[in-house]
Each structure stands twice: as structure tokens, then as C-alpha cells.
Amino acid sequence: MRGAKLREGKALSILSSFMETSHDNATQQKSQRPHLLVVSHETTLSGAPIQLIHLAGWLRSRGWEIALVAPEDGPVLEPLRKSGVELIFEAQLLIDPAYAALRRLAARFDLVLANTVATWEAVQAAHLEQRPVVWYLHETQVGVELMKLIHMIEPSLGLADALIVPTKTTARIYQPLTRRPIQVVPYGIPDLGRTSPRPSDKRVTFVTTATYESRKGQDILLEAITRLDPDVREKGNFVMAGRPLETEFHEQLRVRSREFSNVRLLGPLEHQQSIDLLRDADVVVCPSRDETMPIFLLEGMGLGRALIATDVGGVSEWLHDGENALVVPSQDSAALAVAIERCIKDRELIHRLADRARETFERHFTLDRFGEQFEATLLEAVESRESSAQPGSYEEWAELYETPREFDRIALRQAIETFAQRPLFSILLPVYNPNLDWLTDAIDSVRRQIYENWELCIADDASTDQSVRPFLQEQAARDKRIKLVFRKENGHISACSNSALALATGEWCSLLDQDDTLAEHALALVAREVNEHPDAGLIYSDEDKIDLEGDRSNPFFKTDWNPELFLGQNYINHLGSYRTSLLREIGGFREGFEGSQDYDLALRCIERLQTHQVRHIPRILYHWRMVPGSLAEVRDAKPYAKDAARLALNSHLERTGIAARAELCPENVESHRVIFDVPEPRPRVAMIIAARNHGSHVSQSVESIRPYLDSRDEVIIATNGGGEDDLAALEKRGGIVLRDDFGSNLGRMNNVAAARATAEILLFLDAGLKPAGEEWLREMISQASRRDVGVVGARIWSTQGLLAQGGFILGLGGIVGVAHAGIPRGHAGFFNRSFLQRNCAAVSSDCLAVRAKVFRDLGGFEEKKLVENFQDLDFCLRAWDRGLQVVWTPYAELVASESGVFLAPLSGPDADYIRERWAVRLNEDPFYSPNLSLALPGLFGLAFPPRWLHARG
Template sequence: MNFLRHKIRKALNFWKRKGVKGFWEKVYYGFDEDLENLYYQKWIKKKDCPTDADRQIIRRQISGFSDKPLISVVLPVYNVEEKWLRLCIESVFRQIYENWELCIADDCSPNPLIRQVLEEYATKDKRIKVNFRKENGHISAASNSALELADGEFVALLDHDDELTEDALFYVAEKINEFPETEMIYSDEDIIDESGRRYDPRFKPDWSRDLFYSVNFITHLAVYRTEILRKIGGFRIGYEGSQDYDLALRFIEQIHEKNIRHIPRILYHWRAIRGSVALSGDEKPYAHERAREAIRSHLERTGKQAKVSRTVYNLHRVQYDLPPQLPKVSLILLEKENFAATKQAIETLYEETDYQNFEIALVCSAEMKERFSSKTFARNVKIIVCEKKSEAERYNSAVLQTDGEVVCFIDGNLRPVSKDWLKEIVGFALQTKIGAVGAKILSAGEIILHGGIILGINDFIGFAHRGFPKEFSGNLGRAQVVNNFSAAAIDCLATRREVFQTAGGFDAEHFRNKLFDVDFCLKLREKNLRIVFTPYAELVQVDKQKLLNIQKNPTVAERDFFKQKWQNVIEKDPFYNPNFSRRNESFMIDV
């Protein structure tokens, strides 16, 4: 009986984490296997096992590089087991790209074997430099000592028990040759256990500022332009445990985001041993609060007023402060199927919103307007008569007839889960580099319907983490933390009025009832404005029989024009790793 209870509990927990789709896949493969890692082992065999022929191709490519930058691998060492240290150093020796140097700082390790091993390797190859510190200063000081040895144009960070893939520095050099203005590079990574088994891959998006504030997804492999590293003073004492996070936050303050490059390949193996964060994020609990302090400091330096707090999985939540004089928000919704449903939708919004300065603008027909009187609602509702049939036209008309600094389009079939939902959205919408904000939308059964929009799913679009329970963490925790996507859905979409007007509003000519929201967001992306998804603004579908916009299909004409206009970005969504399957929006590895 205890065994059965254990199996049932395990199955239910898996359903909560992975959703219906993942649950049935797990049933097929068995609950004693990890499905994701089963897929990953298949992926490794199929796509990540270089052959001698592959190595020859890489060497030919290297010979053709116009620039062969010296890459300094910075390695702080302290009292690590000899076998892990040797594997770490050997992984640098195995690099197919040979223009590297290994800059090691031993942080006064009490184990005499450490010195012996480092001296042994230093005599083998002149590219190895070692600084034996006379006193222990911890990770930041040791990293700075190693950095002092670096002569390379770029610095790559390596921990003393981890490993680089043999092609890691080649792909770094390739990226530098492709984009000479590159200042910072990061790659995907995985975890490697004591037996050498690889698992838990971290397939990352391209640069995503708001995700970076939620979780340090840069981690490994991280490569920085040396000149800028020295300009910011290297690693800061007092941020041990999150020194790399703090370093990256200070580094990005000095550069343009276009010079941050992502290599969507596994180039780094993070060792999971006792005491390692790779084994458990709780191994260094002090690191989490230091990370949040690093984010606070960064936001202060960049002139942002915000609170930074702990959220799920010890990740981070940034809440931007609202100004003392709250900006007016125009909540725009379209009439529903009848008077009673429309009235209920408006009353629900008033009851479930604690933001103090907003208006509700109802877009309806003249016939519907006649049903309303000045006594229909406890508070004023702006009635906008628009007989135009397309949703895009009606929304455009409503924006012209309202005056809120922030415009928030919302479906009347949605109910906010918490009353502070609009405060959350407005905080992001007011940020100058953010173009639009989307919310987490759940079905009546609390299944995710919208967690951001992904391009390229089945050669079209998809909704991130759709079909999974609301507690589902998602890729890198993205279903539960603030992050960026290419677009967000009209069902709950906020933007500043000036942004909406500058972008020309919704394209009602080509997208009458669908895709005008995605098209709008992509226009904002072209203007280098971010699209933010926040799970802290959560809305639930009230009547599952009434479809939301995200549940409807576009016309053939809308779909065809969209694909023609945005084909280049559909083929490569920067916020959806190319190693994920395009057959659905579940972030499953493509095998």
C-alpha cells in the first residue's frame, strides 16, 4: 500500500510539473525514468558527438579565420579533488581551437596535492600561468588574481571541477569572427555527474534582459571582452556565491545589448558533486540573497526604482515602483454576446482591480449602448460606439477615444486572480525600453492558455507552455517568472499610448480579427522595445464555452500575409532555443 501511495503521489506531482502532455508521455515511458533526460541522451547521440571528420572540418574553418583572438580561460582553484581538477584542465588541453591560455589562481589550498598538480601542468605547456596566492581570499579575490594573468582579448570563465567541450573555444572564436563588435558571449550548458553522465541541459534564449533579472541564465559558458572586465574592476568582494551574476550585471551596463551573443550549443559541463550548486541550488543558500542584492545595486545604478524579492525556486522578482501620481489606465474591452454578460464583465473588473486610476472603455454597437444608462454601474464606464466589424478596427477606434497614458486591452471573459494585477502590468508598461506587457492566462480549469507567444511552432505561432498546469515551472522557470517573448496576446495586452501611436496601432487592413496583436508586438521589437510576460498578473477564463481570441483561428488570408511579412523572424524566434522542437510549444528537446 505504501508503494502504491508513493507511485500515485509521484504521478500527481509529475502531472503538476509537466501537464497533461508530459504526463501521458511519462506513462508511456514509465515513471522510473526521467523523460526529459531520456530525450537528452537521444539528442546527445544524434547531435552532440563530434567525429574525426567533424574535427577536421573545424580545423579547416579555424585556418580560414581572419581573426584568431587569444582567449584567456580564467580558473580560480581551491581545495578541489585532484581527479576533478585534472579533468577540468584536460578539457582545456583538448580544445580544437588552440589560441588560448589558462590563467589559474590557487586560493591558498591546504591540500598540497593541488600545488603539485598545477605545477605539473604549468611545466607541460607555456600557455598555462599559475598564481599561488599567499592567503585565502575566497572566490572573488581568487578570480581577480587569475584575471590579472590574462593577456587575451577575451576572458572565458571556468570553475575548478567543471569541463569545457572540446569545441567550446572554437565556437567562441567563430562568433567573434562573425560579429567583431561582440563584447559578451554565453552558451548553453548541461550538468555532468561523477560518472561522466550528462543530464539536465539548459537550453537558453538569446539575450533576454527581464529573464536575466529573474534568473542568472548566463552562468556557463560566459565569455567577456577583457578590456571591459578590467574597466569595471573585475569581481566584487562581498558577492561571493553570486560573483558571476554581479559581474555580468555590471558588465551589461557598459555595452550595447546587440553586442551580447548567444551560442545555442552545449559548450560547458557543470559538475554535480557534493557541495556544488549544480547538484542542488540549496548548497549555497547565502548566494541567493547576494544575487538579489546584486540586482538591486544594478537597478539603482541604472536609475530604476524597484523592489527585488524572492519568488518560486529561490528565483527573483523585480517589481517596478509606481509613481506617486498614478498614470491613468484605459482598460478597453469589446462587448460580449449579450447585455448581462457585458455588464458582469465590467463589474468583475471593477471588483477585482485595486489600481486607483483607471477607466473602463466598452466598445459596443449602438444597440448595446441603448441598454446602458447612467445608473447601470456604480462607477462611470466610457461607452464607445463602433459599428466596424473587425476587432482590430474597434480597438484602434477605442484608443483614439480614450486618454489613459497606458492602454490595456482585455477580454471580458477573463477574471483577475488577484486585485494587484493591473499594478503589476503598469509597472512594466511604464519602463521606457518595454513596448508591451502580457499576462498569464489560464483556462477555467487552471491550465495555461498563454504564457507568451512563440514564433515558428508548426511554421506559425504557439503559446508558451500551453496545456500545462498553472504551477508548471517551464523552461528555466519561465512559466513562473518575468521574462521576454516575441509577442503577447490581445486577451490581456498593455502598452503606453505613445508606443501604440508611434507603431501605427493595429494593422486592421491585413489582420482584421487575429494576429494584429502579434504583428503589433513584432513592430515594437523592430524598434528595439521589449515584450514582457509577467506571471504575477494572472487571469482566468470565466466561461469555457466562450472562446478567447487566443483560442480562435486566423483566416487563411491573415495567416498567409503574416507568414509572408514575418517569415525571417518566424524561422528564428530569439526567445525559443533552436534545439527545441517546433512541433509544439512545450519546450521539448528536438530529437
């Protein structure tokens, strides 16, 4: 909300004189203060900017090096300019979704101070640049309303190293929304000098200076004036001054004020004019509906003027009715009229209140008192950053976003009351000789659930520890929702889990291990998902790990349902919730799959579900304890689990009629690879190379590829020219060369070449690529031949051995970016994803395979509205819209002839078209967690805040 520019004219003498003094002092007491960037959303003569100017000048006098950045200049900044404060103006400062200017500036400074709730972007930028940031919040009810409109404000509260507010009332508004410390620092202003009382034979003058808007309550003041007895009213003068923010409101005031000859409405004033007006007053009036602590009241105190104020914001923290002011209820024009009448009839009351107001100013609102408290908080923010959790750490992230606060609990309980379905959850907990402390934690985590409609089904697998049975019996006696069964013989995990399942009477079953715990909001969010997707059959969440002390680490942020990735790893496991009827339909857990019994269970369940019935909640709802001998702590803790997992996968492939086999992942023995058969006879392949700028590389690429082709395959080259000798030689060997003035239109080059192809599979290759393994072509053909797969992409390395193409992530860097860009060979990436085939939103056309029929059904690459970039992205998204999968495989490897990683342009006609055509999709990549950052380079860093936070408002 940027105010109108102020009129030029009379100098701001009070501010200017103070700043000049500050500048002189600054040269005398240089100190090692942090270099401070101050961010202001406006430069108008309103309370928050004025208070910021006072602060900046005071800090400058203490030797601080300061820069102030704002969207535009304004006369209010002139005193800072004279004092040597660096002034920076960026028109796009607070409207750039990437925070580019703010991040660039924040990186230059030691500390950032963001002024008002409207500068939340500065808090985000400082956090991204790992700079300590202090947020100065003035707003009360306005802040509440803005948080409803702008979803990013509330999560930004948790990113500030400290929050400063002027009143306890303001603190109470923001404290429930953050665990960050909130420091109350009362406003402070320069001493304006007490003014002598006005002669008692004159009319009593009442003045209010505030912007004309409903929350400032000028209409209440006018109503109070109307209520006065005419004889009393004639003994007063009433002056209102300010900048109209609500035009209709101001016009209504103006029309109504014409009824009275002694009521004047003035327009916007310069600061000195405002001070002069207050100096000419007998009584300063604040009739507001909503305030923090109006600066003009402080100015009235400093001038030694009597005060009348409504009891809003922090007013009553400093002003007490009948002692140092007359305080009346908010929106009570009758009470306000009584206070005005008392002042008109009693000059001694005015003088007494004025004296007490001046004393209050001297005690609480001097600039030195304000500056010293504020400076201490700024310095503490810098110092505490050094000793606190590393900025951007998971410890910090979990504290901010996955640690429910009381208002979260209240909101969830209220939401639960609105659920159409309140399913009973049966939590299956098989136990065998458990550590009773950890089992206590597990059971207590169930008891603490915000959603209370659950039953805990505990099956003991004939534990030999004699303390287990009485412990469990005691737990069941404490809560009737706990059910027990004691098996007579040890049957291992599958049999024991089935015993727990036999106890279940709920519509849904959730799985819990004896060492682990549930987040307190786990079942509430699963229940919400059930209500939002009533036909769901399987629901899973994200998870993290806890150590023996309960400290959290290693968050596993999962993708939405990703069938290809699921063939390589069981990411459903924790927290997995299944419709009970489905579990019974498939026969529960199968013996013989111990160690991967839950993987086998999930594979058999998904065979009976449609894609939309497998739901993912991108929240950390499960804490997997790292204990000696568990998979959570060490790899290979249960070697039999890998064999069971491959058995489960191969059984799944056999049941579903998929011609493939499961093996160990060659780069990670904890994961798996499914090798799909190549159809017989092997489909013919058309190798299509667009030699847009690499005519000289074409021959090298073709020669490196030719050993993998057979005589039935085609080689088709579309070129703008160049390397004619090589191209002619290729033609002699049966290659097809299409010469034209294609310009830079890659889509058109590929479309023209594809139109000449007669093969069943089209394989688009960038000129300059060379195979890096023997099975690359077989892998591309086998994947592209699958009926449910539309597009296949390969793993491409740079000449330096860094990953150049690992599948695309929507929204990364603004439009699209490469997953794991730049990681070296052998690097697993995020939870082994650089080693595993998986579904992606899109893959690069640098090496892209597609069945010819699919290519033609989709209309080929977009060549009219996309000229140089994003044709592959657009093509893949259209394939998804047709119900076809896009698969990235690391088992087809190639090496580029050049170094570097793809960076999507953020401007130009191609970028504009993509944003318009796929606007919603660019913000919602189902295969990339909203808990992970969209900032380049795409190495799966944490998102501050997670995107699910503002997706729900």
C-alpha cells in the same frame, strides 16, 4: 525528383508472376511480423523503386503486413496491388514542412522504411512519432550533391534506427555523417532465367539501359564507339534505352548518334521490354560516371550476359576485370573502346565472362539472399529500439548533435584557418582543495580544444590539501600554455578569480569551475562568434550537467539576450566569455558577492554594453558537474548565494537609475523578482474591452475590475451588440459603450475604442477575464510605464487552472503558439520561466498594456489586412522594430471565463498576411532556443534536428 508517368501497355510479367507466388505463400505462413510502412518518392521504373518492389513482394511472401505510400500511382506498383500490399497516395507527401501526412501514417505502423535519400521527411516524421525507421540509401555522388542542396538530409541520418546501403562504397559516403549503424545489403532480384548465348555469326550487340543524364555516361559510350576502327565498329550493334532526364544531354546524344547506322537510341521502356532488350544483348554495358550498383547490370548477370562496366560506386566490389567482367576506369572512353573491341574480336571472351557473371549473380544477388539480410536488419531495428535510449531523449539528442565527429573537427579547423581574428582566450580557473580527478577532467577538456590559441590561468586559493600544488605544477610542466599562481592566503572565490584574471594576457577571458568541463568545440565556436561580431563584449552559451560518471543530462537551452529574464536568473553563467579589457575596466570580480560573483560581474558588464554586443551561442559548450554540495546537484546548496544575488541586482538597479527593487521570486526561491515603481502621480488607465462575442460577460468583467480603478480611469467597451441591459447600466456608471457592426474585426474594435481614450495607458482586455490577484493592475501599470518597454502581457489561467497565456513563441505550431500552454498552477515550466518576467516576441491582446503615445506612434492594431487573428502578434513585432521591449509578466494574473488554449489558424487571409509580412521573424524567435521543438503544445521539447544546424547549411 519525381519521374514522368510510365506508358501503360505490356504487363510487368516478371514482377507480376513473382508477386502472385508471394501472395500465395503469404497466406500459408502468417507470422508476427511488424506492420511496415514503406515510403517511396517515386513510382517509375528506375533502380531504387524496382528494388523496393522486389523487397516488398518478398517480405509479403514472409507474412509481413505492408503498406506503401508514394506521391502518385504508377504501373510499377501493379504487382504489389495484386499481392495485397496496401497502396496509399498523398500528393503533398514530401513537400509538407509539418510532415502532417507522414506523421499520421507513421503513427499507424510499427516500423517505417524510407527509400532513397529523397525521403528524409519520412525519417523525420517517424522519429517525431517515436516509430523505428530504417533508411534505404542508394545514392552515391547524387546523395552528396543533394545534401548540399537540402540541409535537412544530413541531420536526418542520425535519426534513423538503421541505414541500409547496397555497397561498401555507399556506406563510406554516409558513415562519417552519423553514428548510426550502416548495414551493407547487396541488391537482389528475381531469377530471370539464364538465356542461351546468341549465334556467333551475328553482330555483337551492346546494350545499356539507364535514364539519359550526364552521370549515366552515355556520351562516354558514344565517344568510345567513335574511337573504334570503322571495320571493328561495323561488327557491332549499339543500343541505348531510357527515359530522358536531361533534355539537352539527350538531344546532343541523339544528334551525334546519327553519324552511325548501327547506334540506336530508344526512349523509355516498360520493365519487360527492358528485360527483353537485355536478353537480346551479347554484352551489357554500364558507362556511368556515378552509380551505386546498377540494377540492369544485375539483370544482365542473371540472364547470363557478359558485362563491361566503369569502375564507379560499388562495381569493383563485385566485378573484377578479366574475371567476371571487363572493368574500365570511369570517364575513360579510350579504355572503354578497347574493352568493346576485345568483345567484338573474341566471342569466347564473351561466353567466359557471361558464365562468370551468372555465377556471381547466383552467389551474391539472389532475391532470397537479399531479402533475408534486409529482413534481419528491419527486425533488429525494432528490437534495438526497445533496449536503446528512449527516442527523443537528451541522451540521443546530445549524441546526434553535440558530440563532434572527426569531420566536424576537420571542418572547424578549416574554418579557423579563415578567421580574420584568432584571439587568445584566457581561461580563468580558480581552485581550492579540488577533487584531482575532476580537476584533471577540467584541464584535459581545455587541452582537447579544437581551437588551440588559449592559455589556462589557474589560481590556487591557498589550498590546504598538500597534493594540489605538485599536481598543478606537473600540469603546467606538461603544457606551457598553463599559468599558475599560488595565493598565500585564502580569499574566497572573488579574490581567487581576480588572481587568475591578473595572469590573463588574452583578448578574451572564459570562466571555468574546477569541477566542470568544456566541450571540445567550445572555444572554436566562441572564436567564430568573435569573428562574426567583432564588437561583441560578452558571449555566452548553453550548458548541461554531468554526473560523477560523466553522463550528461538536464540541458539548459537559453534565449538570446533577454534583459528581463536576466533580472530573474543568471542564465549567462556557463559558458561565459568576456572581453578582457571590459573585465579590467569594471575592476574584475567584487568581494562581498561570493556565491553570485559571476552574476554581479555580468550585471556590471552589461551596463557598459549595447544590446547587440551581448551574444548567445545556442550550443552546449559547458558541462556543469553535479557534485555533493554544488548548486548543480541540489537546490539551496549555497544559501548565501541568493542573498548575494539580490545584493547584486539591487546594486545594478541603483547604478542604472532604475526605480525598482529586487526580491525573492514568490514561486521559486532560487530566482528573483524585480518590482518596478509606479510613477507618481499614477498614470491614468483606459480599460478597453472588445465584446466581440461576449456581450453578456462584459458586466461581470467590469465589476471584477472596477475595485482596482480610481475615478480618473476610463472604461471603454466596443461591442457588436448583446447584453444591452448590462451595457446600459455600465453607461450610467460612467462607462463608454461604442456600438457598431464591427463584425469579427478585433483590431478595428480596439482601435476605435483607443481613439476615444484620453488616459496615458491603454489596457486591452478580453471580455470574460477576471483578476486572480490583488496586484495585477499595479504590475501592468509599472511595467507599461517603463521608457524602454512598449508592450506588456499578463499571465492568464483557464477555469481549470491551466495556463492559457504565457507569452507567444514564434513559429510554434506553424505561425505562433503559447509558451507552456496547459501547464497547471505551480509548474515551473522550462527552467522556471513560467514564474519569471521575461521578454517575449509577442504577448496576447487578451490582456495587453501599452502607453497611449506608443500605441498611436505604432499606428494601432492592423485592421485592414488582419481581420480576425494575429493583430497582437503583428503589433508586438512592430514594437520590437521600433526598439521597444515586449514583456510578459507572471505577476499580473487573470482567469478566463472559458477553458482552452489559443491555437493559431494555419490558413486563411490572416495567416497568409502574417507569413508574408513576418516570414523571416517567424523562423527566428530570439527568445526561444533553436534547440527546442516548434511542435505543439509548446512544452519546450527537443528539436530533432536543432534549427541552428540548417541555419548554417
